[in-house]
Amino acid sequence: MNRPPHGPYQQPPRQGWPPHPPQPPAKSKAPLVIGILAGVLVLGAAGVAGVLYLGSHGDSGSEKRADRLPAACGNVSEAALAKARTTNPNGRGSSERKLAGGTRTTCAWSQTKGVDGSGLRNTEVIVFQDNENAGDEFERIVAQNMANTQGTPQQKPLDGLGDQATAVLVESKSAFTEMSVVVRADDNVVEVDISGWDAGFFGNDRPDVAELEAAARGLAEEMIAKL
Template sequence: MNQPPPHGWHQQPPQQGWPQQQHQGWQQPGWGPPQPPKKSKAPLVVGIIVGALVLAGVITGLVLYLDANEDSGTSKRADKLPSLCGNISEAALAKARTTNPNGLGSREAKLSDGTRTSCSWNQTKGVDGSGLRNSNVYVSSGQEQAETDFDRVVAQNMANNQGTPQQKPLEGLGDEATAVLVETKSAFTEISIIVRKGDTVVEVDLSGWDAGIFTNAKPDVAELEAAARGMAEEMVSKL
């Protein structure tokens, strides 16, 4: 015979619809702790690419800078120039940044109405800096028509089609003198100083460009003119 349970005790019927309590530390099958989202590698890749491009740009800029500012010219030569070329001092040549004698561009020729002497210098490596400079001096002496020859040389320089020539007279140099400046669309610049003294016509040509930050730059015109005039003054004073 079944006995009733002790007083106060009785079995509660199971309640429907309520989940069983989950004990701490235990997980139901198929569940786990939340996983952190996977980090994208895109920012790292972009950073590497940008860094490589910046480095390449720096290297390219450095190469261009060093190339533009490389010491120009050739080793010092011992070329012998016509004796008249000695009227130009080493100091004047240094100011023009053309201390290297160029025998191939220098000569003395006898003409029917006088003598024509050509003197040429360019840069000495390790002495005359970067950029480019070339200087040439032409002396035509014994000219019966020196005034006509002077006008011819001036007109010839003004006909330079490499740029827009500009002319200005110069005072205190020979019997008459003028300067012709030719600036081109590039950095190349040339100045010619033409002087007549008696039956002699002297032409001094100084040309070139300077080294810029990454490429060639136009030289300072006042500096170029002063150097060319210095050479002309020395040549004319010793005629």
């Protein structure tokens, strides 16, 4: 009887059954790492964008003050001030002085928090009453506005407002913009200055010029009508 040679017992493989099933190749972790990094970058960018947006759209107004302004400042209505987006009276920026040639009154307003929106606006109305040289004063104020070095002043006449009326627009290299309307009616001269900028998506934008002009003209009309 023939016997197999001595040695460890070996069982022949079963047909159709490989002794060790093939192992799947190891998956690379690179896509997962890249995905995590991309997510972090997106969240970081979104966070920065959110901070910039909230910063530019923050309410720049202050709580409503009860400052008393000179009597002549009451010639303009709350509605006209709301159109200029400056309903907060600024007593520190307002004054009244008797001059040799009449009376000079300065009225100032800023933004009210929660009322006048984002961006920045400031309004100043200067009134020269009973000025013997009102014509010369009008020309002096217009020339002073045209000499503004913060930008390139542009002047245009305004019809239907007092005896003489001119608007001067100054746009700076930044978003800061100033609109001045100067009016003479008899021996009174009124200068209305509205300045500021609008909130853009991530920064400041220039205000709409037509909006500024309409607001400044409205204040000038009300002031002149009651002098």
